[in-house]
Amino acid sequence: MTDDEDRTILLIGSGPIQIGQAAEFDYSGAQACRALQEEGARVVLVNSNPATIMTDPEMADKVYVEPITPEPIAEVVRKEEPDGVIAGLGGQTGLNVTAELAEQDVLEEYDVDIMGTPLDTIYATEDREQFRQRMRKIGEPVCRSETIESMDELENAVEAVGGLPVIARTAYTLGGSGSGVVDDTDELREIARKGFQLSRNHEVQITESIAGWVELEYEVMRDADDSCIIICNMENIDPMGIHTGESTVVTPSQVIPDEAHQEMRDSALKVIRELGIQGGCNIQHAWRDDGTPSGEYRVVEVNPRVSRSSALASKATGYPIARVTAKVAMGKRLHEIDNEITGETTAAFEPAIDYVVTKVPRWPKDKFSDVEFELGPAMKSTGEAMSIG
Template identity: 50%
Template sequence: MPKRTDIHSVLIIGAGPIIIGQACEFDYSGTQACKALKEEGYRVILVNSNPATIMTDPEFADRTYIEPITPECVEKIIIREKEQMAKLGAKGKLVLLPTLGGQTALNTSMALHKNGALARHGVEMIGAKPEAIHKGEDRLVFKELMLAIGLDVPISGVAHNMSEARAIQEKIGRFPVIIRPAYTLGGTGGGIAYNGDEFEEIAKRGIDLSPVNEVLIEESLLGWKEYEMEVMRDKADNCVIICSIENFDPMGVHTGDSITVAPIQTLTDKEFQIMRDQSFAVIRAVGVETGGSNIQFGVSPENGRMVIIEMNPRVSRSSALASKATGFPIAKIAAKLAVGYL
């Protein structure tokens, strides 16, 4: 399919300031996407609170806003740009591409969807639908979805308060346990609890730091081998593994801190094909119709049990790594797929 002709302007949300867990890899991705969309003739509008990036250079976007990345601020920008489009007599519409600015952009876009701002101003989200983002980001929904399609996940439960958290820990029945807050970047607020005191401290902190006051508490996979798959899909349901990544460090060391090797070195062909098939099943079940996703697996060194750890329904830190390792411009292709190309 050719590109969509009903689009006039594309709003891209950047990743904001460089912080631990969120650095220049999103600038790399956003810059690729801006160039790809401009060469297709679209008007590109960029919102980024960090002026010290390449993507905020004047040549990359038609209009650049150095403003806070908050739902309120982005809504004001949408209103202003809609007025500008009316003055220009633009025939197409304004769309939002949320998948290139990491967790910051994704959370802001979802907030705009939930408060009705996108519907109010007639702005369509492209690249990933809100339903797909919700399935990939909400820990409980994702776990139930994986079980529904027959894939293995760690024993776990979702808690919104401390009494629920304690009940889940009792169900798991042993320490250590992993605590993962929902909708946070780079494991912020989470951790590994080796005893009751640590559990109380980390669970409370995770619930407080999660924007939706939600944590996933799961059995420990410490010492397991950790793998990642960079997957892309188009609207014709073609799926491809762009890059397979093996973490040199075992589970327990965050993937952002771990040395990684591409491609995977220590899986048999049969194990790799199982992981590949499971990756395709995950991206289809979550409903990411266009663009890239990062899917993480854990494999037990004792018995070979393979579990799905999580999925990022967006261009991620690993996407930049995979682009550099393979020469495949993931963000550029993701942007082209988002505007209708097959």
């Protein structure tokens, strides 16, 4: 890799606004573009949505409005010969296409580094069986689950996790697509068939149901020196079984005891270190009161990228997660990144808030009058409102 001033960095946008992937990703992408230019890098942006802020001419040195699929992006790589690509700033779409480019040897052929979070980490978080094994390695509790590759394995998988109800989940998807909490065999078969069609690796995970547990999220930041901070934690008012994008969310958490918060805080730091994530990530836990001081929790999943939750955390705390993630990918350490709000501290300081922030989702009932807007594991909301008090 060349010096910062000579680097050409490929940034992959999130594409069109859709359910599960809306303006939050443009907010993060625009932050990242500015951060990379501050470091003297030449920014090449690929995004299929020309109506975004990040595709404005001043946001990048070269903008390509192309489909976010491997073929057109491979052409951009051949033409621009970037030194590196940052996978985690274009949401799930950017993450998936970066993995596909690596699998097709495009990145290796043109000597393009995956900056920040390594490819192995992307696989470890998106492949649910790999993720479960990595969590067990460090002693973190996870739900009982079985990964299946065909409908013939479905019945045995349900028995292995303790029977119905179960949660069916797919890998490499966004907004809970192909997922569901089910207690009926016929419905489970239908969801599994849909999951196989949507999953990039043709796998569906059958997991014991923890519907009704409290869902909590931790936004965590880590640099190459293994310095980690917790940016904030968020509590979903609606329980597990309801997609976090469908739930009202409050930060900081309100109902869990401090012992439980400290335990899950330690868990989040263990998880990000085990996975080797560099930059920001979102770690989801499920918790329930079992009568002990700290209760019982499970590590549910990790998003090694910017997300809806990271945009909320940035706005709630003032900590620019996408900006810091971009600079960490460029090799900066947290203590070397200035906090633009305070003007005195650095990104290595955990933000502290003395107020409560609430996010409420919005469902487009005026546009989709024939859709049943019932809360569930798949996301249907297309926007949200935030309040501070």
